[in-house]
Amino acid sequence: MTTVETTKTAALEKGTAKGQSVPRKEDRRLVEGQGTFVDDIKRHGMGYLHFVRSPYAHAKLGSIDVSAALELPGVYGTLTGDEVAILTDPFFQIAAPPGAAVKDYALAVGKVRYVGEPVVAVVAETRELARDAAELVEVNYEPLPVLVDARKGQDADAPILHEDCEGNVSYSGVWEWGDLDAAFAEADHVVKISELHFDRFNSTPLETNGALVEFNRGTGQWTIHTNNQFPGFAAIMMGPAMRVGLDKLRIVTQDIGGGFGNKITSHPQLVVCCLLARKLKRAIQWTEWRTDFHQSMSHGNERWFHDTEVAVKADGTLLGFRTKALDDAGAYLRYEPLGGVIWAQVAPGLYRWRNIRLEFTQVMTNKAPVSPNRGYSRMQHLWLTERIIDIVAHELGFDPVEIRKKNYVQPEQMPYETPNGCVYDSGDYPRALDIALDLVGYSGLEERRAEAASRGKLLGLGIGLTLDSGTNNFGQSQLINPDLQFSGNNEVATVKLDIFGEVVVTLGTTPQGQGHETTASQVVADIIGCDVDTVHVRVGHDSYWNSHAGFSGTYASQFAVTGLGAVKGASDMLAVEMKKLASMVFQCSPDDIELADGFARIKGNPEAALPFMALGAIVNANNAGFPEDPPTLNCRFVYRPPFDVPDKETKKGQLTLTYATQIHACIVEVDPETGVYEIVDYAAVDDCGTRINPQIVEGQVMGATAHAIGAAMWETFAYDEDGNLLTPNFYDYHVPHAMDMPPLKTGSIESPSPFTSLGTKGMGEGGGGGIHCVCAALQDALRASGGAIVYDSHNPYHRVWEMLQDPGPSRANVEVSAT
Amino acid sequence: MLLREVEYARPASIDEAIRLLAEHDGARALAGGQTLVNVMKARAASPDVLVDLADLAELRTISFSADQSALEIGAMVTSSQIVGSSEVEVARPILAEVASTIADLQVRNRGTIGGNICVNDPTNHFPPLLVALGASMTIQGRDGERTVSAEEFFLGVYFTAVGEGELLTRISVPTRSAGTGDAMTGITLGAHGTYIVSAAASVGSVGVRIAIGCVSSVPERATAMEQQLVGGDYSDAAVKAAAAGLGASLDPPSDVHAAADYRRHLAEVSAVRAVLQAAERARG
Amino acid sequence: MIVNGTKEFDAPRETVWAVLDDPAQMAQIMPGVESFTITDERHWQAKVKIPLGLGGLKMTIDFEKLAETPPEFASLHAKGNGVGALMNMTTEFRLRADGERTTMDWSADVKIAGPVGSMGQRVLQPIINQQVGNVLSALEAQVQKAKAASS
């Protein structure tokens, strides 16, 4: 097997678990088919829920008749929007006006606003029966004009989605840093790009959303078994809507079949399950169908960039840019308009330009609601910055490699403060780029180009750089809504030494394949002085029993910082207590005690050693005669990154704690006759600071790469003019399979973060590096055949063929003027 | 994902299968189920009775006709069986080559040639191939059997010459004679994926047969192109010249994967490539 | 999705018009009609089982005549509701007299939604073309029948 090559430039520390690719603790149960995913959970007498969904993208709801469904034997009951409107309040809105006025309920109330929107819920004894009954529900729709294209959302005659909002704009704001006028005055060239489009897609985790919800009438509490990946956020949304305190919502996760951000916003469906569990006095089981997921859940943000202007000096120095971003939020604001600020974490990309102006407008349309998707909002923005670099290079004749290196933030400038006050903690971008180029065979590029030409193929090289900003400062939400009371971040872990010496860890996180049980064990083992097998990390999350904080969850590339920060903090506390306890036994100073190999022992005297089991037994079962304030061996730590609230006037501040980098490079070959292209070489070089488990890190890089390649070539949520999704299943939404993947080489460097206790950086999202580099490679390949400008993030074969047939329209997008 | 209630029977003989199909309104034959079960899951169509052909061993054989002039492939022969068949390898290897690219291995393990052509989804592989190869289909009903040519067989999406109460029993493909070359090519969604446009060609001593897939509800014979090639000049230039105008003669659909114009263009490119490859193979 | 075309009939315009203007005759040319109810002269309803080879697609179709200029122009709206499918169609046709022959220019804007629409993207247009072909052949036959009856 030669498709994967790793360039190891950092030597592993010997004798510690940290830095080793220890086998994952998760794997055994998963390869045996013994994982517990949400659809695996059953309860006696549970009812299966099926949603009646809107076939219209925009319609007034008339009468709804559920009587025929209720008459079917085995049907337990139904829930309609009218009931929901009585039993709950609209979900809390993150948006300031105008988006704040959106009224969003768990089922459609009054109107439907996208195809696939849940209108009625039907519960029955079997899955089949619930579906049969759903077909008997009669809903009268009065179709309304449909808004599909966000660019038309502000037209005078545009259909209005939410009458309370007086327009379709959910958020708009101007973000400006530096002196744009001066930058453009200083520039020798101005490159203008009239329109760029970042396409709509998402990561389509293989397991769809689901829940099993029970209601305890005695305590008034719901137990919600679900695969929601951010239960803290779900609870904040659900509690006020359902008019109950958060402690009434016990949210339990176990194995989750992929999330990628797409499983954050299932709270409307969870509310429906809760209401029905109470109404029907039985457990409610809901498993979303694939088609339903595609039509209704968590699409990635679709974004246009209009009237982009770039100020460039004659020597290729980039001074700044201005643009107008238009974001398509879909029909409801389920996590939006946070996408309106998240991009600002990476405002300049990897470049040193100091002058940036971005007018951001977000519009609601009759399409599925947008919510976080791997690389959320940063991917779109980084794609813009990478497109800018390659279009500038193309138009002004610069080498895409050299112009990058010239304008990169340089390693000696780290930590580097961006124009908007973010701080890039560490990194060596030029070196990472060199490694990536070396892996794809850049030095022989021109020979390969000629060889491909001899076979009638067009060959091109592309580079895609991406920043994985890890650990949100939620204070950034105040930049879009000053009234929001969110800031900072936190995560919790508990570590205890149990009675027989086993180390037991609970996390606030809800992993979906990231291997938290393993990496947490590695960190604990090194601190406590035991082997990884002795550490037991509880599977999944239970908000009743796991200690957790407001921002607990697994999202936004933060586990390596917040999650492991909490684990390290709690482990340090436990180590102190264990040493103290041992010192009490040995009548010595705690400083004389070391923890190693499962023993607390006196340094320099290995004979004087207490096994961990003895420590656990003393505290838990044999503690008579203890002094006041004894060790508990049960430690909880809340990790809180050192954030301030960003300045609302200047929109400056540290929005993120760490910045991991992925540098992708690829070579494509295009068949000029058909537009069909193939990636023939691919490299991804990762720098996420200190790696706890290199194999897991590499796995994340690979996964992000595959998502990006899929989005670049095949995956799109395309709609027709009536608002029907044209790709609602895996036939038409082609996700790459094993035969589609190009040969991959991976490399890595480690630039430890100076801001985190372990030198780690949040990683895993990858921000679409593959999309950027495929776009760049196509543009490079087409240079020899008309010089089209790649203007869309998604380039199926027919688009490439169109650009080959007539590069004119794409070229007309770009204009260069001297100043 | 969940089917409507459906009656199911599993006959032990072809006669019994035909009787069941004839006697029950809305009865459909169930072969490998790789399309039918899917369509039923979506409830896009709901047969009232499924007649499962699984036990009809005589539909699972591959053999030669008495005069050795044709390969007789039972309707229930799976794609995987075709891929592994020594008879196919000897007599018409293109069948195995194409079968090996249908959908994926799991689907090939259950999906049958009979099901593939009775469904006649425009993106399916076998319909254009069998038209190009000049295959014929044998259909059995209560009154006996009849044979139709591949062109007569395909009537529309999900529609074939197999009428109510009838059963497709076998497909006859002429064995390859010396100087024959077959090829199938096209543009797919991903490697070995769904065809966006396909073209099959068979070059032989009497000329070339070309069929285009995905451009209409049935495989389209490229007769004008065939006629231009009767002289037997399969040079690059001649084949390209012959294909000119093929696209314009078609009225292909536009969908999310390709606009009609792109399909017209791909039809020409694919036809050229298929013919060139077939001609090269014909030369040996 | 817009489909259109031109169809010639070997029959006078009045004969063709009479067929097209008569809901009962229209019922004869639509695929798989199981029952047909005329509400009034502008509205009628058909329950159909469109034969799709793999099993029929049941649908209730409500027709509304939008405009007509006898004997040359009419437009019609059809809204179909079925399990798994939803159809909206606006169709219009224009008849030109050419002696004893008639030329019909027709077009239809067909919209299909619901699971069938989403499942069947790749086959939808071929299926619609195929159904249109069936309707036109049936219309031809019906016109010939009417012509024979009137002569």
Add this chain to the structure above:
Amino acid sequence: MSEPTTSRTVTVTINGTMVEREVATSKLLVHFLRDDLDLTGTHIGCDTGNCGACTVQVGGEAVKSCMMLAVQADGLDVTTVEGLAGDSGVLTPLQRSFGEHHALQCGYCTPGMLMSATALLEHTPHPTEDEVKVALQGNICRCTGYWNIVEAVVAAGKSGSA
């Protein structure tokens, strides 16, 4: 003589144990396994037979249990992921190789991948990288990008039997 019915008694040997049950003729094999027999290791990831998460072996061949009715399995041998290690609890070389090569992240596609790869290794004990890719084409994974999965299967083939 066989007349149409809406339910039938089926006899299936699942992971070596013979099971006889009455099932609705409309029930998919995957729901029979998961809902009726509690064999929840076989997963569902799509509605259309594309993803392969439900892959099991029927009669020794990898098939998608969501595109097959339970009644179609009557009289056949079915192996699910739960049957790989069996009662011994000893993982197969392939299962171990998946762990060693980090061929799984969330683990949702894993049972289907293992069943497809197991069938491959039974037919082709020492597959090449390309043979593995062909065998796994019908299994979607959204976490790994497949590279480590392909590597794990090739390595299991090199190490000996599946």
